[in-house]
Amino acid sequence: MPLPEFLAELDALAQQAVAAFEAAGDAEALEAARVQFLGAKSGQLKAVQKGLGKIGKADKPAAGKQFNETKKRIEAAQAAAVERLARGAGPSEETTGFDPTVPGIRPRLGRLHPITQTIEELKDIMGRLGFSVAEGPEVEDQWHNFEALNIPAAHPARDPLDNFYLATAEKTAAVPSRKAWLLRSQTSTVQIRVMEQTSPPVRIISLGRVYRPDTADATHYPMFHQIEGLLVDHHVTMADLKSVLRLFARSFFEDDVHIRFRPSFFPFTEPSVEVDMSWQGGWIEIAGAGMVDPDVLRAVGYDPEQVTGFAFGVGIERICMGRHGIDDIREFYKNDVRFLRQF
Numbered sequence: 427m428p429l430p431e432f433l434a435e436l437d438a439l440a441q442q443a444v445a446a447f448e449a450a451g452d453a454e455a456l457e458a459a460r461v462q463f464l465g466a467k468s469g470q471l472k473a474v475q476k477g478l479g480k481i482g483k484a485d486k487p488a489a490g491k492q493f494n495e496t497k498k499r500i501e502a503a504q505a506a507a508v509e510r511l512a513r514g515a516g517p518s519e520e521t522t523g524f525d526p527t528v529p530g531i532r533p534r535l536g537r538l539h540p541i542t543q544t545i546e547e548l549k550d551i552m553g554r555l556g557f558s559v560a561e562g563p564e565v566e567d568q569w570h571n572f573e574a575l576n577i578p579a580a581h582p583a584r585d586p587l588d589n590f591y592l593a594t595a596e597k598t599a600a601v602p603s604r605k606a607w608l609l610r611s612q613t614s615t616v617q618i619r620v621m622e623q624t625s626p627p628v629r630i631i632s633l634g635r636v637y638r639p640d641t642a643d644a645t646h647y648p649m650f651h652q653i654e655g656l657l658v659d660h661h662v663t664m665a666d667l668k669s670v671l672r673l674f675a676r677s678f679f680e681d682d683v684h685i686r687f688r689p690s691f692f693p694f695t696e697p698s699v700e701v702d703m704s705w706q707g708g709w710i711e712i713a714g715a716g717m718v719d720p721d722v723l724r725a726v727g728y729d730p731e732q733v734t735g736f737a738f739g740v741g742i743e744r745i746c747m748g749r750h751g752i753d754d755i756r757e758f759y760k761n762d763v764r765f766l767r768q769f
């Protein structure tokens with residue numbers, strides 16, 4: 427083999443090997459490069475070394491010298507890559523084409539949970555209809571969670587098996603029920619808190635967590651989210667309720683959906699309805715609602731002869747599942763990034 431050919435082969439090999447070591451981004455790539463170029467049995471350097479035997483005697487010293495230098499060069503590139511990866515750095519910048527002068531693209535470092543995204547959207551939709559956001563505590567007293575909502579002491583909804591009473595509740599059982607605490611079972615509590623503090627008109631929504639000791643299954647979870655709506659003013663009617671819920675459903679589901687009311691019962695509304703929405707050929711239940719019961723208005727010091735109101739409660743997980751075709755509520759709380767990344 428003529429010397430120039432041999433030297434050219436060595437040079438090409440060195441360039442290839444150095445590039446491979448520089449590009450190695452992890453231990454696996456590093457090992458692959460080592461085997462490919464420096465492997466004792468079938469490494470490319472070994473293959474070129476075999477060519478050394480075919481070099482004419484006069485050229486041998488020059489060829490040998492160049493071979494040794496090439497080997498050193500490749501080994502140095504390997505050592506540099508080992509050191510770089512030990513430092514935790516990625517492929518060296520030259521090989522990734524990183525150019526610090528190019529304007530950056532802001533990385534997406536995370537995303538909001540689908541329920542948080544839904545909450546933000548609901549606030550936006552209802553905000554456009556003139557509803558402002560009210561907050562209430564998640565640890566509630568029985569007055570706001572039950573009594574003022576027309577759910578008296580003997581009502582089954584207050585059963586300890588259906589509520590998360592706090593340990594202090596038992597100790598204070600003898601004192602007025604206002605002092606017994608529980609994790610709120612509904613966001614209707616916020617209706618009372620708002621009306622106690624403001625005189626009509628009222629037009630609020632409240633969104634947040636509620637708690638019930640249900641065994642988790644595809645449609646139940648011991649903690650979930652509700653959005654509560656309340657509008658109190660002169661001459662508020664069921665027609666207003668239906669219009670607002672229809673606008674709400676059309677905005678959220680981005681479709682020409684229809685709303686249907688089914689007679690129902692809630693202690694704090696009279697009349698009460700379950701609200702269904704036409705969706706993909708069927709009806710899905712989206713809310714409980716009704717006209718605020720006069721007893722509730724009286725409990726907060728409003729005059730039911732002067733004002734009327736409507737209220738509604740919507741399960742946020744339920745409508746989020748409906749919209750995205752999610753069939754198991756537990757998906758929201760597994761923290762499986764493969765699920766969360768879809769939103």
Ligand code: DAH
Nearest residue numbers: 612695714715716737738739
């Ligand atoms: N609080 C009810 C629940 O958790 C939902 C509800 C029904 C809220 C009717 C309302 C309403 O405001 O009017 O099941």
